[in-house]
Amino acid sequence: MEGLKRVSEYKWEMPIGFKPGMRVPGTIFADEELVELAGRDRALEQVANVALLPGIVFRSLAMPDIHWGYGFPIGGVAAFGGDGVVSPGGVGFDISCGVRLVKTNLTEGDVLPGLADLLAAMAANVPRGLGTRGRIHSPEAVLRNVFTGGAKAVVGMGFGREGDLEHAERGGVYENADPDAVSARAYERGKDQLGTLGSGNHFLEVQVVEKVFRGEVAREFGLFEGQVTVMIHSGSRGVGHQICTDYLQVMDRVVKRTGIELPDRQLACAPLGSQEAVEYMGAMACAGNYAVSNRQALMHWVRRAFERHFNSPERRLGMDLLFDVSHNIARMETHEVEGRRLEVCVHRKGATASFPAGHPEVPAAYALTGQPVIIPGDMGTNSYVLVGSHEAMKESFGSTCHGAGRTMSRSKAKKTIDGAELRARLKSRGILVVAGRDALLAEEAPEAYKDVTRVVDVCEGAGLSRKVAMLRPMGVIKG
Amino acid sequence: MKCRTIEHTADIGIEVEAGSLEELFAGAATGMFSLIVDPATVLPGTPRDVALEAGDLEELMFKWLNELLYLLGAEGLLLSRIRVHRIEGLRIVASVWGEPADPGRHQALEEIKAATYHDMRVEHREDGWFARVIFDV
Numbered sequence: 171m172e173g174l175k176r177v178s179e180y181k182w183e184m185p186i187g188f189k190p191g192m193r194v195p196g197t198i199f200a201d202e203e204l205v206e207l208a209g210r211d212r213a214l215e216q217v218a219n220v221a222l223l224p225g226i227v228f229r230s231l232a233m234p235d236i237h238w239g240y241g242f243p244i245g246g247v248a249a250f251g252g253d254g255v256v257s258p259g260g261v262g263f264d265i266s267c268g269v270r271l272v273k274t275n276l277t278e279g280d281v282l283p284g285l286a287d288l289l290a291a292m293a294a295n296v297p298r299g300l301g302t303r304g305r306i307h308s309p310e311a312v313l314r315n316v317f318t319g320g321a322k323a324v325v326g327m328g329f330g331r332e333g334d335l336e337h338a339e340r341g342g343v344y345e346n347a348d349p350d351a352v353s354a355r356a357y358e359r360g361k362d363q364l365g366t367l368g369s370g371n372h373f374l375e376v377q378v379v380e381k382v383f384r385g386e387v388a389r390e391f392g393l394f395e396g397q398v399t400v401m402i403h404s405g406s407r408g409v410g411h412q413i414c415t416d417y418l419q420v421m422d423r424v425v426k427r428t429g430i431e432l433p434d435r436q437l438a439c440a441p442l443g444s445q446e447a448v449e450y451m452g453a454m455a456c457a458g459n460y461a462v463s464n465r466q467a468l469m470h471w472v473r474r475a476f477e478r479h480f481n482s483p484e485r486r487l488g489m490d491l492l493f494d495v496s497h498n499i500a501r502m503e504t505h506e507v508e509g510r511r512l513e514v515c516v517h518r519k520g521a522t523a524s525f526p527a528g529h530p531e532v533p534a535a536y537a538l539t540g541q542p543v544i545i546p547g548d549m550g551t552n553s554y555v556l557v558g559s560h561e562a563m564k565e566s567f568g569s570t571c572h573g574a575g576r577t578m579s580r581s582k583a584k585k586t587i588d589g590a591e592l593r594a595r596l597k598s599r600g601i602l603v604v605a606g607r608d609a610l611l612a613e614e615a616p617e618a619y620k621d622v623t624r625v626v627d628v629c630e631g632a633g634l635s636r637k638v639a640m641l642r643p644m645g646v647i648k649g
Numbered sequence: 650m651k652c653r654t655i656e657h658t659a660d661i662g663i664e665v666e667a668g669s670l671e672e673l674f675a676g677a678a679t680g681m682f683s684l685i686v687d688p689a690t691v692l693p694g695t696p697r698d699v700a701l702e703a704g705d706l707e708e709l710m711f712k713w714l715n716e717l718l719y720l721l722g723a724e725g726l727l728l729s730r731i732r733v734h735r736i737e738g739l740r741i742v743a744s745v746w747g748e749p750a751d752p753g754r755h756q757a758l759e760e761i762k763a764a765t766y767h768d769m770r771v772e773h774r775e776d777g778w779f780a781r782v783i784f785d786v
Contacts, residue, residue, distance in 0.1 A: 211658050238658040240767030240783055263762040263785045300686065300757035301725035301750025358723040369760035370786055408722040411762045411785075415715045418766065422708065435707070435766035579656040580759075580786065607756055649760075 171205045173214075174198065180632040184230070189218035191431075196221055196230040199566070199632045207577055207620060208236045216243035219433040225254020225442070227507050227514060231566050233521050234628040235575030235620060241436035244520035244576075247569045249505065251514055255430075256447045257439035258421060258454075260517030261500050263414040265454055266461035267405030268496035269544045270338070271555065272469055274476070275488030276398040278378045281644065285376065285602055288479045289645045292374055293604050295471035296367050298649045303362040306467060313360050313460075317349040320459035321466040321494070324364070329470040331485075336533055338494035339523065339541075342462050344501075348452025352409075353416050356453075359408030360460060365467035367404050371573075371614060372649035373546075374472065375401045377553060380642040387557050387638045390539045391492060399641055400476075400489075401553055402468050403546050404649070405498070406461035413457045417450040442515055451500070458499060465494055492555070493542040497522045497572035503531075505567050516567045524558040524570035524635045532558070543635050545626055548574045548619035549603070549611070549648065550596045553641040554626045561633030570635035574622035580613045587612040596646075605648035614648065652680035655781070661759065662768070662783040666776075670706075671733040673771070673778040674713055674741060678731045681714055681784065682747075684759045685721070691729035691755065693746030702740045706771040709739055710780060714764035717745065725750040759786055 174182040182205050184196030196217040198205055208214055213236050220242055221230035227249050236245035241259025248260060281288065297304055306329070308316060315323040321342025322335055335342045367374065379397045382388040393399075406413075421438035424430075424446050432438065440446040469491065473484040480487060500517040507514065525532050526540040536542065540558035547553040551574070562568045578586075589608025592615050596603050605611045629635045650672045655662040663680040667673035682688060699716060703709035720726040728747035735742050762785040770781040 213658075240660065240765040240785060244659055259767075263765075299752055300755055300760075301727075302752055355719055355723065359719070369757060370762075411722065412719065415719075415763050419708070419712070422766075426704075435769065438766070576659045579658055580661055581654050581656060607758070609758065 171209050174205065180628050184214070184217060192218055192221040194221050194226050194229050196232065198232040198236065199628060199634060200234050201628050204234050204620065204624065204628060208232065211238040213238045213243040217246065219437060220246055220248045222433055223255055223257065223437065223439060224430060225250045227251045227512065233569065233571040234625045235520065235571045235573055237575045237577065239519065241434060242517065242519040245571065246519045247517065247521045247566055249514035249516045249567050250442060251512055252442065254442055254515060255439035256442055256451060256500055256515050257437055257517065258414045258417045258450060259436040259438060260519050261414065261454060262498045262519055263411045264405035264498055265410035265414060265457035266496040267498045268461060268465065268494065269401060269403045269546050270465045270469060270494035271492040271544050272400040272472065273392055273488060273490050273492050274398045277396045278398060281376065281398045284479060285645050288376065288475065289602055289604050289647060291475040291479050292472055293647050295475045296374060296468060296647065298367040299369060299606050302366060304365040306364040308361050308364050310357050313357055314349045316463045317352060317456035317459050318347045320344060321462045324463040324466045329467050334466065334491050336535055337491040338462060339496065340531065342466065342494065344455035344458040346452060347455035347459055348449065349456055351449040351452040352413060352456050356409050356412040356416065359412050363407040364464055365471060366407060367468065367649040368407055369649040372404045373549065374647040375643050376645040377401055377641040377643050379639050380552065381640040383637040383639065387539050391542055391555065391638060392490065393555065393639045400472055401546060402465050402472065404464055404468060406457040407464060409460045410457040413453045417453060420446050420450065454500065458496060461496065462494060493544060495522050495544050518569055520572045521569045522572045523568055524562040525568045526558045526560040526563060543570055545571060545622065546573050547622040548616055549614045549646055550601055550616045550643060551622055554622065554637060555639045555641065556626060556629065556635035557638050559633055559635055562635060565632065566634055570629045571625050574619040574625055576618055577620050578618040583613045583615055583618040584609050587615045587617065601643050602645040603648065604646065610648065650676040652676050657783055660783055660786045662781060665780045668777045670736045670778055673780050674710065674736065675731045675733045677710060677714060677780050677782060678717055681761060682728050685761055686727050686755050686758055688729045691727045692748045693730040694748045696744040696746050699743045699745060700741065704739065706739065707766065707769050709741060710769065710771050710782065711764055711766055713741055714782065718761060718763060727755060761786060
């Protein structure tokens with residue numbers, strides 16, 4: 171790849187000279203094919219742009235699913251020290267978009283005969299698409315609780331049970347949330363969207379554990395071959411979109427005032443510790459809590475659908491939460507950087523935390539294994555459960571990939587892929603799809619994405635995470 | 650006014666050309682809504698007035714498009730008719746017509762999360778005005 175130097179099988183260095191003004195080098199975790207794909211659009215330029223930001227430490231990093239985003243590349247990870255910044259462009263509009271995986275004690279044979287009915291029951295419970303409202307009305311007082319209390323608040327409202335909170339990042343709650351830093355507009359957009367899926371690449375999926383790679387870890391996670399799982403992929407909905415929009419304008423004024431030079435206005439940022447940065451991080455934590463709450467509410471309605479379909483309480487169906495991860499977030503974390511322990515603001519834009527066994531942020535349930543990392547495949551392809559690693563702490567601020575990563579634009583996918591044909595093709599492979607429009611289906615076709623298996627294999631090769639289980643889709647409800 | 654969709658790996662963008670700044674902003678808004686829903690299915694109901702101010706033209710475009718997305722996000726308002734009355738200095742005054750989204754009649758083409766600043770252009774060229782906006786989808 172032009173301008174990059176291969177330093178090992180899965181690691182490419184972007185030297186400081188790649189773009190004038192880079193403060194640190196870049197690292198792209200990829201094999202030859204993935205680095206070539208990254209070089210086709212403007213993703214590499216974005217890795218370099220991030221390296222231009224004030225106070226960046228170590229390196230500007232790109233996970234193997236890197237692709238062209240806005241501001242940061244998708245798959246971008248960067249950390250900023252005390253003289254550094256926080257940037258809404260390093261988090262994105264869908265703040266704390268993420269994935270959770272719900273286990274069952276059902277097998278493929280239990281679910282397959284009535285799968286279409288089960289999907290219909292799930293779809294009926296989960297509003298999606300244009301102008302739909304969620305089943306949970308949340309006026310300001312309720313939203314304030316959700317913004318500060320996260321999944322804990324919605325479990326308190328009856329949407330979940332004990333055991334759920336112990337199986338989410340930080341107990342399902344982002345600390346230091348400041349509901350006063352959230353605009354009236356974000357409150358307005360949030361009042362009817364709790365428990366809604368959204369659209370684009372968001373989905374609910376009924377899956378089966380096709381293959382276990384690490385038996386011991388899988389046992390600790392409660393996963394076994396033939397087991398049915400449900401994956402939920404959604405984010406903070408209008409709340410996150412509004413908070414990002416609001417604070418981009420705030421940061422834009424900070425950039426003008428302080429004279430920070432930026433290669434892309436979407437990278438607008440504020441110095442850590444400044445009032446603007448503190449307020450943004452307080453508002454971002456609110457959106458993070460809304461996102462985790464949204465996935466908690468979605469899980470609740472999925473459980474209800476299973477209960478009705480199987481005429482059995484969800485606990486008896488073994489519907490325990492494996493884990494909930496966010497892949498768009500910035501957080502203060504402690505990392506060892508070039509021999510020094512530093513408090514840094516880690517941005518993960520399309521990247522997942524991959525903390526190892528013994529890491530203080532890993533919940534007790536996974537203290538001996540490391541945290542589960544949930545990687546959604548694109549529609550019709552396999553998803554993965556990985557486990558965090560010690561190498562990730564050294565190489566990538568404890569981060570790994572977040573999915574397959576797009577390789578074909580949405581408009582090209584719509585032009586070249588026939589949605590109805592795709593639906594039939596998936597059906598012939600035993601995958602049922604519930605989606606509003608065939609064109610939307612086409613946009614999310616497997617051929618519009620990189621090969622997720624290659625992506626997780628590169629993560630494993632680079633040591634960023636290790637494979638535990640592969641999940642095969644049985645039925646998908648598209649947002 | 651001409652509006653076309655441009656390629657972006659993960660998201661979607663539009664490029665608009667127009668004879669005047671007013672047409673350019675109206676064109677960007679109709680271009681954005683035609684990504685969201687087929688405008689022929691949206692009835693122009695009671696007009697809403699929108700007035701915004703910014704520090705430069707790109708910021709005005711960012712605020713204008715995100716203002717309309719706010720109306721969609723908070724009130725479910727789909728728009729099919731946009732009239733920009735005037736842009737004076739860095740202030741836009743407009744009226745917009747549409748109706749609340751009805752899942753029975755309106756099929757979502759795309760959920761636009763926001764208009765981004767990435768690669769944004771609002772500039773005067775020899776043959777008129779030009780804008781480029783990339784949306785987060």
